[in-house]
Amino acid sequence: MYKYDQYDQAMVDARVEEFRDQTRRRLEGTLAEEHFRPLRLQNGLYLQLHAYMLRVAVPYGTLNSAQMHALGDIADKYDRGYGHFTTRQNIQYNWIKLEDAPDILADLAKVEMHAIQTSGNCIRNISSDHYAGAAADELIDPRPYAELLRQWSSFHPEFLALPRKFKIAVIASETDRAAMRLHDIGIRMVKNDAGEIGCAFYVGGGMGRTPMIGPLIRDFVPLDQLITYSEACLRVYNRYGRRDNKYKARIKILVHELGADEYARQVEEEFALLLDQGIEPPLAELERIKAYFADPDFKSGLTEELDRSDPDFALWVDRNTHAHKVPGYVSATISLKPTGGIPGDASADQIRLMAALTREYSFDECRVTHAQNIVLPHVEIGRLHELWSKLEEAGLGTPNLDQIDDIIACPGLDYCSLANARSIPVAQKISERFAANGKAGELGQLKLKISGCINACGHHHAGHIGILGVDRKGKENYQLLLGGCEAEDTSLGKITGPGFDEDGIVDAVEKATDVYLSNREDGERFLDTYRRIGMDPFKEALYG
Amino acid sequence: MADQNENGDWTSPDDVQFRFRDDEVISVPAVTVDSFKDQTNAQAVRIEPGDDARDLLPYLDRLSLVEVNFPAFTDGRGYSAARILREAGFTGELRAVGEVLVDQVALMRRCGFDAFAPEKKLNEADVEATFSRWPHVYQATGDGREPIWKLRHG
Numbered sequence: 001m002y003k004y005d006q007y008d009q010a011m012v013d014a015r016v017e018e019f020r021d022q023t024r025r026r027l028e029g030t031l032a033e034e035h036f037r038p039l040r041l042q043n044g045l046y047l048q049l050h051a052y053m054l055r056v057a058v059p060y061g062t063l064n065s066a067q068m069h070a071l072g073d074i075a076d077k078y079d080r081g082y083g084h085f086t087t088r089q090n091i092q093y094n095w096i097k098l099e100d101a102p103d104i105l106a107d108l109a110k111v112e113m114h115a116i117q118t119s120g121n122c123i124r125n126i127s128s129d130h131y132a133g134a135a136a137d138e139l140i141d142p143r144p145y146a147e148l149l150r151q152w153s154s155f156h157p158e159f160l161a162l163p164r165k166f167k168i169a170v171i172a173s174e175t176d177r178a179a180m181r182l183h184d185i186g187i188r189m190v191k192n193d194a195g196e197i198g199c200a201f202y203v204g205g206g207m208g209r210t211p212m213i214g215p216l217i218r219d220f221v222p223l224d225q226l227i228t229y230s231e232a233c234l235r236v237y238n239r240y241g242r243r244d245n246k247y248k249a250r251i252k253i254l255v256h257e258l259g260a261d262e263y264a265r266q267v268e269e270e271f272a273l274l275l276d277q278g279i280e281p282p283l284a285e286l287e288r289i290k291a292y293f294a295d296p297d298f299k300s301g302l303t304e305e306l307d308r309s310d311p312d313f314a315l316w317v318d319r320n321t322h323a324h325k326v327p328g329y330v331s332a333t334i335s336l337k338p339t340g341g342i343p344g345d346a347s348a349d350q351i352r353l354m355a356a357l358t359r360e361y362s363f364d365e366c367r368v369t370h371a372q373n374i375v376l377p378h379v380e381i382g383r384l385h386e387l388w389s390k391l392e393e394a395g396l397g398t399p400n401l402d403q404i405d406d407i408i409a410c411p412g413l414d415y416c417s418l419a420n421a422r423s424i425p426v427a428q429k430i431s432e433r434f435a436a437n438g439k440a441g442e443l444g445q446l447k448l449k450i451s452g453c454i455n456a457c458g459h460h461h462a463g464h465i466g467i468l469g470v471d472r473k474g475k476e477n478y479q480l481l482l483g484g485c486e487a488e489d490t491s492l493g494k495i496t497g498p499g500f501d502e503d504g505i506v507d508a509v510e511k512a513t514d515v516y517l518s519n520r521e522d523g524e525r526f527l528d529t530y531r532r533i534g535m536d537p538f539k540e541a542l543y544g
Numbered sequence: 545m546a547d548q549n550e551n552g553d554w555t556s557p558d559d560v561q562f563r564f565r566d567d568e569v570i571s572v573p574a575v576t577v578d579s580f581k582d583q584t585n586a587q588a589v590r591i592e593p594g595d596d597a598r599d600l601l602p603y604l605d606r607l608s609l610v611e612v613n614f615p616a617f618t619d620g621r622g623y624s625a626a627r628i629l630r631e632a633g634f635t636g637e638l639r640a641v642g643e644v645l646v647d648q649v650a651l652m653r654r655c656g657f658d659a660f661a662p663e664k665k666l667n668e669a670d671v672e673a674t675f676s677r678w679p680h681v682y683q684a685t686g687d688g689r690e691p692i693w694k695l696r697h698g
């Protein structure tokens with residue numbers, strides 16, 4: 001994976017000192033909160049309901065064991081012994097003191113990490129496929145391009161006061177595991193007819209209160225124009241994105257109002273002018289970055305045999321491992337969704353254990369997924385049982401990847417000052433209900449996603465089943481959505497009808513799954529059945 | 545000329561707190577973009593966030609000063625305006641005015657501003673610290689600094 005050189009390190013160190021100085025001025029009172037706010041946000045520091053929350057960047061979701069270990073230590077030293085992995089492949093700490101923040105950033109810088117631009121109206125941390133560099137179906141490893149974009153977008157002076165936040169994802173396979181088309185810019189690495197690698201740009205996707213699937217703006221941007229084209233996309237947005245209404249300020253609204261063709265035309269115009277400005281790093285820079293992402297020393301001739309005599313282990317393998325490009329290896333997912341747990345939470349000890357397993361079983365590399373789990377990307381099939389036994393012991397062996405209890409949930413009203421309703425208790429109740437009724441296993445792939453308000457941090461629009469917390473006359477109320485999908489067959493969920501209270505929504509989810517179970521045809525997932533039979537049978541069961 | 549800008553909110557040379565140019569500060573008031581286009585002899589113009597900096601490109605050779613107003617520091621359109629003018633070859637004074645703050649001046653300078661007239665005077669030591677804080681830069685923005693990729697590859 002990528003390693004900082006002297007320049008990267010100097011930049012991150014300078015950032016720590018900058019924020020230390022800003023925090024000092026804030027605490028002394030010479031920097032007003034109103035002016036400090038965007039500065040702290042761009043260092044990942046939010047003011048939540050009870051305390052500050054710090055969001056640490058995990059670029060394209062990739063970590064080494066030293067970094068993972070440091071994340072565990074930070075949870076102990078500055079928080080209450082927990083970290084929360086997020087849908088943007090980052091990690092958040094919920095109980096931070098402002099005075100400590102510069103020291104945390106300094107601790108992070110020691111392991112080549114930071115919290116730069118994890119919040120605020122700027123280009124955020126770049127996300128990617130959590131199986132990058134390992135997946136059997138990828139064209140190339142997308143992460144070098146994400147790293148190139150990371151450096152370009154870090155401290156970009158023109159784009160730190162955008163109309164609104166800006167999220168970029170880069171993937172390189174047909175299968176979309178990063179919700180690419182629900183980003184402000186989604187980039188898919190592609191090969192053209194001449195066999196050259198380039199980038200397809202999808203611009204103007206997003207969730208939030210007006211979910212949109214990003215349209216294709218350009219089908220092929222050559223690699224030696226990637227930064228220039230990105231800069232053109234951003235400049236058009238910075239100049240013309242709406243600033244009169246915060247809810248209309250995302251680029252999806254600009255692209256929607258202009259129309260994708262007109263937006264693309266404006267980008268082309270800007271791009272043509274920028275091409276003469278010498279802003280594109282040479283291809284040698286991309287080659288330099290790529291070298292860091294070379295394959296580890298995979299062994300050849302490894303066994304692909306698996307002893308399935310332990311049914312619990314066999315189930316975990318079936319559900320939580322993914323095909324690897326090298327025979328004899330798989331990518332293994334550590335579920336952070338135990339029955340009744342808080343989705344995405346891990347204790348400091350669990351984080352440090354995952355760090356140790358990363359070193360021992362996965363060439364010193366792990367990944368954070370947008371579904372709030374951890375992946376060990378390169379595990380020998382022959383060592384899976386050993387790994388699983390250690391996970392089981394630590395309460396990390398839940399075999400539920402992409403099952404109904406592998407729930408994505410935002411922090412909701414338990415932490416978030418924008419929330420209308422709690423998300424975590426609903427997730428906990430649903431996971432407990434399906435553990436108790438024994439239906440979880442029968443349901444197969446079913447992605448359930450919960451947001452505590454219309455901002456959609458829990459991706460409810462993209463859940464096969466989505467839940468949206470709303471405020472109904474001062475009471476928490478939950479709307480049910482069906483049919484969303486964040487994968488390559490991207491779709492947005494539709495609301496079933498009137499909302500439910502906290503217990504009612506759990507019942508409603510169960511009813512919806514019953515409709516599926518009694519209607520499904522061979523091999524159909526919940527989503528497929530919904531798409532075939534439509535909303536009516538579900539409505540009937542829910543409200544009939 | 546003053547009646548072109550009745551509220552008198554252009555900056556005078558005295559308001560310029562930081563300047564990175566050797567030429568004389570010009571002391572004519574900056575007019576709005578609309579008035580500017582009608583005045584064949586105006587040398588100074590002020591652009592507001594909603595103005596299109598490209599409207600000025602036909603007149604660059606007679607312009608000595610462009611003021612870019614930041615009514616709110618969170619509105620970043622002025623950064624793009626500055627770069628557009630520099631990319632088009634504008635070499636006159638590019639003055640950031642309005643809500644210009646300690647923690648933004650270094651970014652503004654990277655986008656091509658070379659004079660700063662903050663509406664509230666800034667602490668000079670703080671500003672000096674921000675100008676000298678960053679040992680390197682990642683992007684080529686036309687401000688003359690060599691980006692890191694250039695240092696890496698020559």
Ligand code: SF4
Pocket residue numbers: 410411412413416417418419420451452453454455456457458
């Ligand atoms: S979806 Fe709403 S409640 Fe949940 S984290 Fe985002 S802003 Fe907060």
